[in-house]
Amino acid sequence: MPTSVQSVDWLAVAAPLLVAVLALLLLVLDAFLPPPRRHLTGWLAALGLLGALGLLAPLVHDRRETFCVPGRGLVLPSCSYVVDDLTLVFQALVLAGAVVVVLLSLDTVRLGRIPQGEYWFLLLCSVSGALTLAASRDVLTLVVSLEVVSLPAFALVALRRFDGRGSEAALKLFLVSVVSTAVMLFGLSLVYGVTGQVYLDRIATALDQPGDRKAVLLIGVVLAIAGFGFKVAAVPFHFWAPDTYEGAPVPVAAYLSVVSKAAGFVGLALLLTRGFAPYADVWGPTLGVLAAATMTVGNLAALRQTQAVRLLAWSSIAQSGYMLVPLGAASVGHVDDVLPATVAYVLAYGVMNMGAFAVVTLVGRHRPANRLADYRALGRTEPLTAFALAFALACLAGLPPGLLGLFAKVVVFRAPVDHGVGWLAVVMAVNVVIGLYYYLAWAASLYSRSDPAASPPSYRISWSDGLAIGITLGAALWLSVAPGLVLRFG
Numbered sequence: 242m243p244t245s246v247q248s249v250d251w252l253a254v255a256a257p258l259l260v261a262v263l264a265l266l267l268l269v270l271d272a273f274l275p276p277p278r279r280h281l282t283g284w285l286a287a288l289g290l291l292g293a294l295g296l297l298a299p300l301v302h303d304r305r306e307t308f309c310v311p312g313r314g315l316v317l318p319s320c321s322y323v324v325d326d327l328t329l330v331f332q333a334l335v336l337a338g339a340v341v342v343v344l345l346s347l348d349t350v351r352l353g354r355i356p357q358g359e360y361w362f363l364l365l366c367s368v369s370g371a372l373t374l375a376a377s378r379d380v381l382t383l384v385v386s387l388e389v390v391s392l393p394a395f396a397l398v399a400l401r402r403f404d405g406r407g408s409e410a411a412l413k414l415f416l417v418s419v420v421s422t423a424v425m426l427f428g429l430s431l432v433y434g435v436t437g438q439v440y441l442d443r444i445a446t447a448l449d450q451p452g453d454r455k456a457v458l459l460i461g462v463v464l465a466i467a468g469f470g471f472k473v474a475a476v477p478f479h480f481w482a483p484d485t486y487e488g489a490p491v492p493v494a495a496y497l498s499v500v501s502k503a504a505g506f507v508g509l510a511l512l513l514t515r516g517f518a519p520y521a522d523v524w525g526p527t528l529g530v531l532a533a534a535t536m537t538v539g540n541l542a543a544l545r546q547t548q549a550v551r552l553l554a555w556s557s558i559a560q561s562g563y564m565l566v567p568l569g570a571a572s573v574g575h576v577d578d579v580l581p582a583t584v585a586y587v588l589a590y591g592v593m594n595m596g597a598f599a600v601v602t603l604v605g606r607h608r609p610a611n612r613l614a615d616y617r618a619l620g621r622t623e624p625l626t627a628f629a630l631a632f633a634l635a636c637l638a639g640l641p642p643g644l645l646g647l648f649a650k651v652v653v654f655r656a657p658v659d660h661g662v663g664w665l666a667v668v669m670a671v672n673v674v675i676g677l678y679y680y681l682a683w684a685a686s687l688y689s690r691s692d693p694a695a696s697p698p699s700y701r702i703s704w705s706d707g708l709a710i711g712i713t714l715g716a717a718l719w720l721s722v723a724p725g726l727v728l729r730f731g
Contacts, residue, residue, distance in 0.1 A: 253305035256293040257372035263289040264365035271358025287343045294336040319440035331375035338500040344709035345492040363393035371504040398489040410488025417481040425468020431461030441516035449519040472505035476535040486554035495598035529569030533668045536562025540675040567656035589649035596633035596713035620688040627687040629714040638680035644721040
């Protein structure tokens with residue numbers, strides 16, 4: 242007799258479950274700790290994230306599925322939560338990125354009059370959503386996980402209640418996210434209304450049926466893509482990003498730029514490659530146009546920036562365009578050929594961009610305006626810090642010695658060339674050249690002569706900041722020497 246009680250693979254869900262439980266514990270613990278000891282909650286958050294990262298190790302060679310419904314006839318069961326290589330790769334990126342964000346946040350929270358319990362609670366809640374999103378294989382879990390990532394982010398941006406810019410940035414992020422969610426849900430509801438399915442594999446089976454395509458399905462696919470376009474800051478859905486990054490605490494901007502963006506891309510990739518694969522001839526050209534517009538607008542706008550966080554915000558938009566290039570080269574029957582290139586670039590981008598934000602966080606703590614002029618001659622007084630930033634910028638530009646960024650761009654560039662989308666490869670090549678200017682100009686300023694009338698920049702580096710910078714620099718150097726660890730996914 243069939244039972245309605247389903248067994249749960251606790252090891253498969255252990256990482257997001259640990260992070261979610263830890264978020265609640267830190268919020269409660271903060272209420273009972275005396276003020277001088279509340280900084281301990283930050284270190285507990287870092288240790289908990291490292292513990293969750295360790296829980297992924299037993300799953301590396303063991304595919305896990307849970308929350309499954311039986312198949313029909315010869316069809317295999319469909320599962321809501323699947324742990325495979327794609328899941329583990331993104332979960333590892335999310336957890337590693339979150340650890341660096343926590344290290345960068347320790348001094349920011351302590352010195353910036355930010356309530357510590359609420360900060361760590363919101364950050365870990367968002368991380369738990371990103372971990373679940375990477376394993377989601379049905380539309381409901383995908384959407385709910387995406388909102389768990391987004392909703393705490395609004396409050397994180399506005400948590401400095403005395404800062405009007407933070408409140409304005411949070412309001413922009415909230416309004417854009419609400420609109421994007423509504424658009425995405427409307428599109429997915431159209432798909433569900435026609436197919437009657439919520440599991441991604443069953444949606445793909447329903448869309449692959451022979452016969453005339455329904456216009457409502459085409460509209461649903463395009464609207465779902467538009468909704469995710471807001472999440473990943475793709476043009477023309479990008480306008481919230483620069484102001485939000487600038488108004489948020491810099492570690493929160495780093496989180497939005499790396500961890501939250503990675504979550505948006507994994508959600509988009511899962512939806513397209515697992516659910517909408519039979520419609521690749523529809524969404525492939527659409528994403529190709531979005532990729533070209535995104536990288537072009539992002540790079541051109543970055544040329545005019547004089548503030549470090551805004552420059553990284555526009556750079557992040559341009560990098561989103563590069564990540565979309567392989568998906569824009571997809572065609573029916575060849576979806577699985579282009580997905581690894583996007584995965585590889587997202588991983589490389591996470592390391593490169595987090596390294597740049599680590600140094601920008603340090604400088605911004607001493608120079609709140611955080612203008613590019615504040616970095617002039619930094620290499621003369623803080624050589625290791627300047628080298629870390631210069632190496633991260635070289636990686637983002639795709640120039641030696643930043644071989645990680647160079648090889649990642651080659652992998653992405655190869656996707657449109659191999660699949661006959663030459664115009665997209667040409668647009669990417671032009672944009673890579675444009676990006677060289679502002680990355681190299683910033684890097685060169687680190688070693689230029691300082692103004693004799695101005696005091697040379699020198700910053701007290703706490704050991705948490707130093708550890709964050711060291712981790713990101715070490716990872717970028719290691720992956721530049723052994724890029725195959727990342728590029729094997731491409």
